[in-house]
Amino acid sequence: MTRHKKKRGQTGTQPQRLEVRMEEMAAALARTRALLSAEDHALFTNMVDTLAWVQAELQTKDASIDRLRKMIFGASSEKTRDVLGDGTGDTGATPSAEMPGAQAASPPTQDPAAPRPKAPGHGKNGAVAYTGATQVTVAHPHLHSGEACPGCTSGKLYPQSEPAKLVRITGVAPLSATVYERERLRCNLCGEVYTAPSPAGVGEEKYDATATSMVGLFKYGVGVPFNRIEKLQDGLKIPLPAATQWDLVQAAAKTLAPAHEELLNQAAQSPVLYNDDTTMKVLQLTKAQRAAALADDVKGERTGIFTSGIVATDAGHKIALFFTGVRHAGENLNAVLARRSPDLPAPIHMCDGLSRNVPSDFDTVLGCCLAHARRKHVELAESFPAQVRFVLETLREVYITDARARNEGLTPDQRLTLHQQESAPRMAALEQWMQAQFTQRIIEPNSTLGAAILYMQKRWSELTLFLRVAGAPLDNNLCERILKKAILHRRNALFYRTLNGAHVGDIFMSLIHTAELNHIAPFEYLVTLQRNPATVAAHPADWMPWNYQATLAQRGAGPDPPS
Numbered sequence: 001m002t003r004h005k006k007k008r009g010q011t012g013t014q015p016q017r018l019e020v021r022m023e024e025m026a027a028a029l030a031r032t033r034a035l036l037s038a039e040d041h042a043l044f045t046n047m048v049d050t051l052a053w054v055q056a057e058l059q060t061k062d063a064s065i066d067r068l069r070k071m072i073f074g075a076s077s078e079k080t081r082d083v084l085g086d087g088t089g090d091t092g093a094t095p096s097a098e099m100p101g102a103q104a105a106s107p108p109t110q111d112p113a114a115p116r117p118k119a120p121g122h123g124k125n126g127a128v129a130y131t132g133a134t135q136v137t138v139a140h141p142h143l144h145s146g147e148a149c150p151g152c153t154s155g156k157l158y159p160q161s162e163p164a165k166l167v168r169i170t171g172v173a174p175l176s177a178t179v180y181e182r183e184r185l186r187c188n189l190c191g192e193v194y195t196a197p198s199p200a201g202v203g204e205e206k207y208d209a210t211a212t213s214m215v216g217l218f219k220y221g222v223g224v225p226f227n228r229i230e231k232l233q234d235g236l237k238i239p240l241p242a243a244t245q246w247d248l249v250q251a252a253a254k255t256l257a258p259a260h261e262e263l264l265n266q267a268a269q270s271p272v273l274y275n276d277d278t279t280m281k282v283l284q285l286t287k288a289q290r291a292a293a294l295a296d297d298v299k300g301e302r303t304g305i306f307t308s309g310i311v312a313t314d315a316g317h318k319i320a321l322f323f324t325g326v327r328h329a330g331e332n333l334n335a336v337l338a339r340r341s342p343d344l345p346a347p348i349h350m351c352d353g354l355s356r357n358v359p360s361d362f363d364t365v366l367g368c369c370l371a372h373a374r375r376k377h378v379e380l381a382e383s384f385p386a387q388v389r390f391v392l393e394t395l396r397e398v399y400i401t402d403a404r405a406r407n408e409g410l411t412p413d414q415r416l417t418l419h420q421q422e423s424a425p426r427m428a429a430l431e432q433w434m435q436a437q438f439t440q441r442i443i444e445p446n447s448t449l450g451a452a453i454l455y456m457q458k459r460w461s462e463l464t465l466f467l468r469v470a471g472a473p474l475d476n477n478l479c480e481r482i483l484k485k486a487i488l489h490r491r492n493a494l495f496y497r498t499l500n501g502a503h504v505g506d507i508f509m510s511l512i513h514t515a516e517l518n519h520i521a522p523f524e525y526l527v528t529l530q531r532n533p534a535t536v537a538a539h540p541a542d543w544m545p546w547n548y549q550a551t552l553a554q555r556g557a558g559p560d561p562p563s
Helices: 022-032 036-059 065-073 079-086 209-221 228-236 242-268 289-293 329-337 370-378 385-407 412-439 448-458 477-493 498-515 521-529 533-538 548-555
Strands: 002-005 017-018 184-186 191-196 272-279 283-286 307-313 317-323 348-351 363-368 497-499
Touching: 017 363, 022 036, 079 385, 209 228, 209 242, 209 477, 209 498, 209 521, 228 242, 242 307, 242 317, 242 329, 242 498, 242 521, 242 533, 272 289, 272 329, 272 477, 283 498, 307 329, 307 477, 317 329, 317 477, 317 498, 363 370, 370 448, 385 412, 385 498, 477 498, 498 521, 521 533, 521 548
Parallel strands: 272 348, 283 497, 348 363
Antiparallel strands: 002 017, 184 191, 272 307, 307 317
């Protein structure tokens, strides 16, 4: 181990290197045992062990400082061109051509060395992007259509099909307020007081559906905690205490519950389901509550708390569901599939390789995430550059084929045929290459690369489900993306206080992110649900993000009357 020592009088940061063996450090720690308390001695021991681990990693894996940074903080990007570097031998040849133990696969669908076209645009949005903006028509103050041209005096003016557009963006408070001063008149004889009525469309309640929707969208949509919203509103002289915000979303959750229940019912009927977990914290969670939330067949005490994400996809729409509690993703998927019609076939189920993501009570057509298997090789790019290159370039061609099927709008059966023609030879070559690494003793099974290869071999049938079943996805990235919403909330708000608070958050997150997956404005959707509570409760299937606008058009009426 290397120890650094500053020279006397040295004010800079350049230390002097001293070589210190681990035996010397252990002896020094033993001598300090009698001088330090047990807590301090344990602290210093852990510090030395951590330093020794870092040095061991650098030595045994021949890692650079950049690799150590990636080990601690993770890689900034997993794209093949970023992992392998620019100009790292991409010649357009088949990835398997020069690798020992590999057989030639079908040629790549595009030349990896070809320059990537620059994305159009310059980071600015044109007027067409502001679909939610107020549209104002401005007529010319002096000229009109049909008049003589003031320039040439001979021609006539006529309107252009496309007007000149100017976008003007102004700042407003997230929640604004209006104070209505209603006049009051009092009779000087009988004392009767007459108060002016509220303006048309203004109810007696202080907070309307737009206020509640904005608070819910800030808190559960973009991860802004209640106390930060309170501070922001105080700075704008429109106070909104955090306790009031909680009262608003808690009451709104009861109104939104029928739509959330319908999402659960429709998700259960979907042909493809994704799921995964992330950790969460609930402060007030008793042993009795934990036991009540777990199934009877779960043995022992479970201490972890999770937010499970489930995504259900159908031909026309996508549904995002969140569940926070002590159950794992597979147990929450069990609860969803319990709503599934028994006449439907088993759904396709995509997840990573963890067994806790698999439902125990229902049959599914299981597929494993190809991106997870790929990531295990990305982490070894510096230690095994040639082998990692072969794996990444092979999988890149598979993803290119899948992207082409998506861009061309192929049906699931057409997509399956395309993958069988183009991706099946590549995956077969990859499978033979992995086997050859062990049979030809090129890679040691106990090495880090050997572990990554064994991970793929054990799950090969699930990883290649897309080559046998129409509609099977390649990876679980869709679910990983929606879980980022829960992670954003966790990083900002840190925790839920109670299970009830977690359930309120699950309802809002499910509705908000389902609307986003279907390219619907979540704010408008939440407002509509709250303004039509009776009809939403009576017919929730008509008020899903993908059809609520058609329901409003068919009704041709305003919101439900207040109860």
